[in-house]
Amino acid sequence: MNTTLTTRLANLRARMAATATDLVVIGPSSHMLYLADLAPHGDERPVMLMVSATFAGFLMPILNVDSSRQHTDLPFFPWADADGPTAALEELLAATGIDRTAPSIVIDETMRADFALLVLDTLPGATRRFTDDTVGYLRSRKDDAEYEALKASAVLNDAAMAAGFAALRPGITEREIANVIRDFYKANGATPEFTSVCFGPNGAFPHHHTGATELKADDAVLIDTGGRIQGYPSDMTRVGYYGAAPEGFGQIHSILDHAVEAAIAAAKLGAPASAVDKAARDVITAAGYGPNFMHRTGHGLGIDIHETPYITASSETVLEEGMVFSIEPGIYLQGQFGLRLEEIVIIRNGVAEILSDMPRTAVAVG
Secondary structure, eight states: OOHHHHHHHHHHHHHHHHTTOOEEEEOSSHHHHHHHSOOOOOSSSOOEEEEOSSOEEEEEEHHHHHHHHTTOOSOEEEEOTTTOSHHHHHHHHHHHTOOOSSOEEEEOTTSOHHHHHHHHHHOTTOEEEOSTTTHHHHHTSOOHHHHHHHHHHHHHHHHHHHHHHHTOOTTOBHHHHHHHHHHHHHHTTOEEEEEEEEEGGGGGSTTOOOOSOBOOTTOEEEEEEEEEETTEEOOEEEEEEESSOOTTHHHHHHHHHHHHHHHHHHOOTTOBHHHHHHHHHHHHHHTTOGGGOOSOSEEEOSSSSSEEEEEOTTOOOBOOTTOEEEEOOEEEETTTEEEEOBEEEEEETTEEEEOOOSOOSOEEEO
């Protein structure tokens, strides 16, 4: 096992001790990728990683074991289709060394329900919770290598975003611009993760499905896109227009830019995540557009595009060094246009550092 994974497993055991956790059970998810650099085939066959204070090992369908051995030196407890997983699961639980009377266990919240119930039925006296204060806690605090990967991904995303805006021309469709961006990712060694292109009134739908809408003169344009390199994704939203800016565009853009700046200023070591949301929301509310900002201010970014911490009005999460999250206030005017400005920031040296190098200035084309 490499040094990074050894450190992560040690850190997990320290969190388990701090939270009085006897057993952590992880499914074939990004949590498993984080802890073991393993992303086994996920289907209806139970597969899981169990970690106790003294042991870590995998329950694994036998047909996947040989391939998985290439990625980890942790032990496997294989099972065959003809036999089912029950006996192998019993062997794995015995190897963990936990007291099965009333253990405190953590269950991967992304695990299939039938996998989770298989474990819980085997440990009827267990108390259980999800990964927030163990694996999730660790994942939300990025190390230097993760920072470098996220920074590189963000800088590449800047160029992909610029390529999308540069391709705007009358009659081109949202889908065609999305393809330009995806092709840019692929040509530069990245994997496309998502691309939302919104022309004109479609920008007023926060989760618009990119489609066949054609660009017209004086349309507002919103692009929200991300790709993945070195195992880590990017995520950014920028806005602009083709021809002349529609009426009110400049005012809304200015309000959002101030909201982003206010949120960045509030994103400090020791501040609650709710204070970041409030800072952005207060600017928009004071400008008279409070009801037009109907979603949270941000979400964490790491191996997953959406992970902890979540930047919401009710979040009690205290910001710590290494936390990475989006700041993305939006104002959506139905039937006209919608604008959103999104930055990914990391708490570094006590303050929020923006990962992108691309200005938030509206992109004027044509």
